[in-house]
Amino acid sequence: MKRRILILDDSPLYTQLVKSIVNGTDGFEICGCATDPYEAVTLIEKLKPDMLILDVELPVLGGAKFLRKLIPQYAIPVIACTTHKGMASTMLTAGAADFVLKPDGSAIEEFRGALRSAMANAANLREITCEGKVYKLRRTAEKIAAADRRLILIGGSAGSTEALPVVLKGFDSSMPPTAVTLHLPPGYTSLFVERLKKECSLKVCQAVDGMALEKGMVVIAEGAKHMRIVQSVTGYAISSKEGEKISGHCPSVDALFTSAAELRADRFIAVLLTGMGYDGADGMLKLRKAGAYTIGQDEKTSMVYGMPRAAFEAGAVEKQSALGSISFNVRKKLGEWK
Structure with a gap:
């Protein structure tokens, strides 16, 4: 809206x-x-x-x-x-x-x-x-009360530019808004957005500060800028700003997940894809404690089982899933919340 x-x-x-x-x-x-x-x-x-x-x-x-x-x-x-x-x-x-x-x-x-x-x-x-x-x-x-509070959050790093399209191909325009932070370098985000537009039927765009989140939208964090979720008059909006590295990265998955955990998160789904390091583990744990449903890509289908492992070992992952089943598990949970 x-x-x-x-x-x-x-x-x-x-x-x-x-x-x-x-x-x-x-x-x-x-x-x-x-x-x-x-x-x-x-x-x-x-x-x-x-x-x-x-x-x-x-x-x-x-x-x-x-x-x-x-x-x-x-x-x-x-x-x-x-x-x-x-x-x-x-x-x-x-x-x-x-x-x-x-x-x-x-x-x-x-x-x-x-x-x-x-x-x-x-x-x-x-x-x-x-x-x-x-x-x-x-x-x-x-x-705010009338708005659909469901929101999908996705993070990843090494291998995630190949993993994300697999997940998004299982989504359609009826899905809640999806905010994605990958460890992309400055200048690459717009190219990746254009690629995703060709590979899925969703409205894919690069994050812009103040952007309102709408149904069927996929927002990709801009390189060198942290993307966060903020409450708006009609639902949720994006904050996209430069800042110091968090968990070793900018943009940081922890920045995205932690910002969402500060809102009413019991209708949020967080997904952590393949990636090196530990970024996202702390934020996902906060989301799970706040009531969000959390999914971590499993070791067998991860190119680098670093970030999903860190989250799993921290107790942040509610469900481990093969890459090809993540979109199914997301849709299943969304169906339970209707």
């Missing part, structure tokens, strides 16, 4: 730029555009957007005054945009979730990145503050 965003701005040029950025970002879409506060209120009541991108210099009614009137009646995350940096404090106090400077014509890419980051951060909010008073976001709790 995509987060629906309303734009409030009287500049057609800027509105078109924001539309292209939002619609080009996974997990978000534009549901409407308004040119003045009164039209915005009408559209908010009609469309019930999940987020508002607001121009500070509004006609008739200023952005800060508009927010002070809006938030108590309809508490949604608002990203304020302007060319005036000095307005940041005023807008944040008035209830804006974030503040982004508009581009001056030569900083479009910088604006694109800042807006996407603000959208991802705003999507994870549970409450907002307007003039010192805290308001819980509308419909947040209901959306």
Whole structure:
């Protein structure tokens, strides 16, 4: 489910730029555009957007005054945009979730990145503050409760670029989202993603910070960036950031598994494929203790029985499975949770 965003701005040029950025970002879409506060209120009541991108210099009614009137009646995350940096404090106090400077014509890419980051951060909010008073976001709790909490997590290293396609060929578009961390070098992930697209029928993509996870999606961690799972308004999203090595690697399987273990994990399935070393063992143990179902590839079918062995010996593996049976075991467990 995509987060629906309303734009409030009287500049057609800027509105078109924001539309292209939002619609080009996974997990978000534009549901409407308004040119003045009164039209915005009408559209908010009609469309019930999940987020508002607001121009500070509004006609008739200023952005800060508009927010002070809006938030108590309809508490949604608002990203304020302007060319005036000095307005940041005023807008944040008035209830804006974030503040982004508009581009001056030569900083479009910088604006694109800042807006996407603000959208991802705003999507994870549970409450907002307007003039010192805290308001819980509308419909947040209901959306999270209604979301399908099932999630598949896969990690691996040496031999896993050959093992993963075998597993994914047993999946289909009805599967819960799948997050995969393999020890891939920088620059190789996009090539591997293109290969997987040809070998399976799923929506395969490289991790992008703030990306929403959707049914039938397979997200591959980018080389040299840790991928983690975070709670979002409508379900789960991806955090993809550079960082120090964890368990000897970046990206790290332990980073992925541990982040998921910090959420409500009793509908998660974690799979550890062939690989050298011990990355993933600690995170998988945390997941199992949190209620997740855990599968380790067996020694006979592993190219390198290192990571699955470390997890098994740590007590993190609930079921050992031959490579060719992993997708069956995943689907069987998912069927038990329906």
